[in-house]
Amino acid sequence: MSVTVDHRLDESVTVSAGGVGLFTYVYRPDTPQLESPKPYLHPIRTRAGHLVSLFRPHDHVWHKGIAWSLPHVGEHNFWGGPTYVHGQFYVQLENNGSATHREMTELSATGDSAIVAHSLDWTSQQGAPVITEDRSLTAALAGDDSWTLVFETRMTNVSGGTLTFASPTTKGRENAGYGGLFWRGPRSFTGGTVLSPDGSGADDLRGKRAEWFAFRGRHDGTDTASTIVMVDDTANPHHPPQWFTRSAEFACLNPAPFFSEELDLPAGESLTFRYAVVVADGDQGESFARTLADLGRNALAAGAAR
Numbered sequence: 001m002s003v004t005v006d007h008r009l010d011e012s013v014t015v016s017a018g019g020v021g022l023f024t025y026v027y028r029p030d031t032p033q034l035e036s037p038k039p040y041l042h043p044i045r046t047r048a049g050h051l052v053s054l055f056r057p058h059d060h061v062w063h064k065g066i067a068w069s070l071p072h073v074g075e076h077n078f079w080g081g082p083t084y085v086h087g088q089f090y091v092q093l094e095n096n097g098s099a100t101h102r103e104m105t106e107l108s109a110t111g112d113s114a115i116v117a118h119s120l121d122w123t124s125q126q127g128a129p130v131i132t133e134d135r136s137l138t139a140a141l142a143g144d145d146s147w148t149l150v151f152e153t154r155m156t157n158v159s160g161g162t163l164t165f166a167s168p169t170t171k172g173r174e175n176a177g178y179g180g181l182f183w184r185g186p187r188s189f190t191g192g193t194v195l196s197p198d199g200s201g202a203d204d205l206r207g208k209r210a211e212w213f214a215f216r217g218r219h220d221g222t223d224t225a226s227t228i229v230m231v232d233d234t235a236n237p238h239h240p241p242q243w244f245t246r247s248a249e250f251a252c253l254n255p256a257p258f259f260s261e262e263l264d265l266p267a268g269e270s271l272t273f274r275y276a277v278v279v280a281d282g283d284q285g286e287s288f289a290r291t292l293a294d295l296g297r298n299a300l301a302a303g304a305a306r
């Protein structure tokens with residue numbers, strides 16, 4: 001089976017296989033400034049066509065499928081919505097920055113894989129330069145019922161001063177260290193199962209360190225199940241990361257590199273992060289999640305060897 005790409009010029013790229021759109025990567029969205037405009041993946045589907053992402057949920061309209069979202073970059077909010085300010089909780093500030101597409105650098109499909117790569121400019125709400133980024137997404141089929149996505153970003157500080165990457169937890173809010181590659185699952189996944197290398201749970205696993213986490217949920221209408229796995233590359237800063245995850249309130253996964261540890265990036269220097277996401281049909285328990293995590297590790301290794 002071959003992978004195909006459909007490019008809506010200056011808007012989005014859809015990667016498909018077997019007549020199913022596996023994901024659409026919206027690289028130039030029409031997002032309101034309050035939501036910190038940035039590229040995102042939505043809809044995201046399994047090989048069987050089951051939707052495993054959510055777009056602009058009413059509780060957090062800045063959540064959009066899978067996105068590289070950072071709530072505290074120096075004084076800037078590249079997450080969306082209000083900023084956590086200790087002692088005041090969340091305050092709407094004039095600091096909602098944007099990550100804006102500049103140039104497509106690669107777009108290809110060969111056999112069972114596809115690559116989308118582009119450069120971006122991160123700017124403050126007032127338009128001042130903060131970061132330049134080179135980003136790539138590599139999608140590949142894996143067996144008959146799953147596919148992998150390798151997300152890689154290289155961010156360079158062009159603000160003229162040191163940028164501190166942080167989270168609400170490092171700013172004073174307990175166990176709320178979100179930020180980074182963030183997945184928001186469909187409503188029907190609420191109450192689903194979170195899995196880690198040490199076993200399964202739910203919200204009780206938030207803040208745990210691990211190389212990978214998984215989420216198993218069920219779909220309305222069909223009563224079928226899907227599994228999402230996210231794998232942190234061993235070369236990432238602060239590996240293995242602490243994980244921000246929810247199940248009781250809504251479904252999400254986020255390997256959060258700045259959960260409880262801030263990271264300074266001096267002017268002119270760069271940071272690189274790599275992740276694998278595995279999207280699979282079915283729910284076969286902890287052993288299945290471990291097998292999918294291995295697929296993610298293999299995808300990261302293959303990407304590093306290219």
